[in-house]
Amino acid sequence: MEQIKRFLRGKGFALALLACLVAAGAAGVWAVRAVRNELEKSYEELTRPEASSAPQAAVPDTDLKVEDEPWQDVTEAANSVAGVPKAESGAASSGSSSGAVSGAGSVREPSALQGSSAPASSSAAPACAQPVTGRVLNACSGDELVYNKTLGDWRTHNGVDYACAQDAAVSAPVNGKVTAVETDGRWGSVVSIEDGEGRVWRVCGTADVQVKAGDTVSTGQTLGRAGNIPNECTEETHVHLEVLEGDKYLDPAKLIG
Structure with missing residues (x-):
């Protein structure tokens, strides 16, 4: 120790x-x-x-062989779905301005377009027109009372007076069927025309009438010549035009435009 x-x-x-x-x-x-x-x-x-890449699971053969089946052309697929006929390579040389090829498989216009007629020319007759070419002498008053110089009283004026020369040609204001040609003690010789909508156009003061009941007339067709209107005889020469829809008077000027 x-x-x-x-x-x-x-x-x-x-x-x-x-x-x-x-x-x-x-x-x-x-x-x-x-x-x-x-x-x-x-x-x-x-x-x-080899360590940096993770092991990958085996992929089925069907997924790896996608490139074996060629893609369907987009145009062919659209045609097969929509039922659109295929355009032929000779379309450009067919001489058609629309580029369509005649015969089976060609592109055609819709039936609604094929049946449509050419636009009416600007010279086509209007649907409605004045019976004479003069100015408006007296307008339609509607429910308003106006003074009648011939009768010397106040009353409604149920039509339009169009001034014209004596014996001037009077024409049909509308396409339609002549329903009556008669002489009225108040309105002189009257030609009544029913249009396609059932309205009756009364052309009053038409002398030497050239049409008869049952005739079909067109706008601008001559009916006769300007005559006398007893109810308005103190006015200058004119034609009195009325439009009746049932029992109701319409303003002709609004229909003629």
């Missing part, structure tokens, strides 16, 4: 401590090298090309 104490007091203790330190240092160095080797090994495994 005494020897151990002396040893510890002497150089032996220092040597033993140094040996312990050396052993501890060697163990530390070994541990560091071991950790470094493990890190290098892990890094090498991660950087390998």
Whole structure:
């Protein structure tokens, strides 16, 4: 025991401590090298090309062979769905301005367009017209009372008076059927024409009538010549035009436009 104490007091203790330190240092160095080797090994495994790509699941053959079946042409698909006939390569040389090819498989106009007639020319007769070409002498008054110079009283004026020369040609104001040709004590010789909408046009003051009941007339066709109107005989020469829809008087000027 005494020897151990002396040893510890002497150089032996220092040597033993140094040996312990050396052993501890060697163990530390070994541990560091071991950790470094493990890190290098892990890094090498991660950087390998085969390790960076994840394994892929097997794809069925049907998905891989899409390119074996050619894509259907877009034009052919549209034609097959919509039922549109295919255009032939000779269409451009057929001489047709529309580019359509005659015969089976050609593009045709819709039936509604094929049956349509050419637009009417600007010279076509209007639907309604004045019976004479003169100015409006007296307008339709509607429900308003106006003074009648011939009769000397106030009354409604149920038509339009068109001024004209004596014996001027009087024409049909509308297309239609002549329903009556009669002489009225108040309105003189009257030609009544029923139009396609059932309205009756009364052309009053028409002398030397050239049509009869049952005749079909067109706008502008001559009916006779300007004559006398007893109810309005003090006025200058004119033709009195009335339009009846049932029992109701309409303003002729609004229909003629």
